[in-house]
């Protein structure tokens with residue numbers, strides 16, 4: 335057992351993965367969350383361990399499309415007008431990240447993380463007895479038109495192939511063989527055979543939390559009000575007392591910005607809200623996640639129904655759910671299924687998004703007893719386990735398996 339006691343703030347998939355990894359390395363670990371484990375963004379994701387995701391979003395071509403998308407009510411992109419002032423630093427960072435040299439560096443950084451994801455996931459899934467929650471059926475990304483598919487083949491899909499992603503192009507008939515219950519709304523698409531998905535993101539978090547607690551980990555249900563790093567330890571202020579830890583890791587998703595601000599650290603992190611609807615698709619069935627890429631929605635077969643997930647709504651994390659966003663997504667699902675599914679539940683949550691699409695992972699230079707692991711945007715499930723490993727290596731003082739400089743919080747200075 336290491337003598338250090340590590341406090342981890344935030345029990346989403348990133349905090350839980352970090353807790354398991356540090357515990358396995360012999361540290362005494364306390365995990366603090368204001369809610370039960372896995373109830374933040376990690377509750378509502380599309381469930382994909384997206385091995386193919388290696389391209390940053392920021393590109394000038396994407397930036398040019400944005401104004402039109404924002405005006406189109408049926409597009410996946412929307413913005414709450416009162417949130418616009420909070421978006422300014424993000425927008426500037428996004429613009430800077432569009433330059434080709436920055437984009438190329440982002441690709442290298444994402445690929446470096448991806449090279450470790452599978453092994454790291456397997457280790458945690460086996461450790462926590464959660465492997466049964468993950469299926470290896472690949473995933474489909476479909477296009478409505480031949481033209482759209484051809485553009486993607488020459489663009490993003492070609493870039494992914496060059497990055498070593500295993501992918502196959504399928505025509506509409508080949509898609510039908512894989513997913514016979516889908517409607518013929520598409521002209522074919524891409525199949526990623528190596529992609530895995532979980533049938534229950536929340537149960538995955540719960541299993542991680544259970545293993546952690548059963549092996550001596552402490553879970554505190556409390557809200558962290560502030561952090562005071564000292565020379566010998568870090569004081570964590572809770573609702574009615576303070577605890578001290580040798581080191582602290584901030585894994586509070588979209589709330590991380592507010593915890594860091596009093597320490598003099600500014601991060602252009604934004605709340606990029608996503609929605610999901612749990613659907614009852616009756617007699618129909620899906621075997622794997624299916625994305626309609628023109629509309630940026632996914633249908634994932636989960637334990638409690640088919641999860642329709644998507645949308646990028648830049649809005650404050652606590653704004654009420656916008657029913658129009660959910661309805662627009664439902665219209666897309668009806669086209670995909672050629673049927674009118676029942677709705678079991680609707681959910682909204684905030685992806686913690688950075689302008690350059692890279693998470694923030696590593697030690698805070700000014701406060702060496704504080705480390706950070708947040709900002710995973712669209713890929714927190716995918717990168718949770720590797721993040722835990724990298725934070726553990728950082729705390730152990732080892733050379734990290736991945737160069738952490740592209741993920742440093744200092745990159746925003």
Ligand SMILES: Cc1cc2nc3c(=O)[nH]c(=O)nc-3n(C[C@H](O)[C@H](O)[C@H](O)COP(=O)(O)OP(=O)(O)OC[C@H]3O[C@@H](n4cnc5c(N)ncnc54)[C@H](O)[C@@H]3O)c2cc1C
Nearest residue numbers: 344346348368374375376380382558587608713714715716
């Ligand atoms: C619709 C949708 C679909 C998605 N699909 C995918 C996908 O298919 N694959 C993928 O890889 N990713 C996906 N994502 C992204 C992924 O869900 C997130 O990146 C990930 O959940 C972020 O995890 P986290 O642990 O950083 O944050 P969270 O899960 O939000 O956890 C942060 C935790 O910190 C706690 N907290 C915050 N402030 C405090 C405080 N002051 N005191 C105590 N506790 C605090 C919160 O209660 C919360 O539990 C999707 C996201 C959405 C919204």
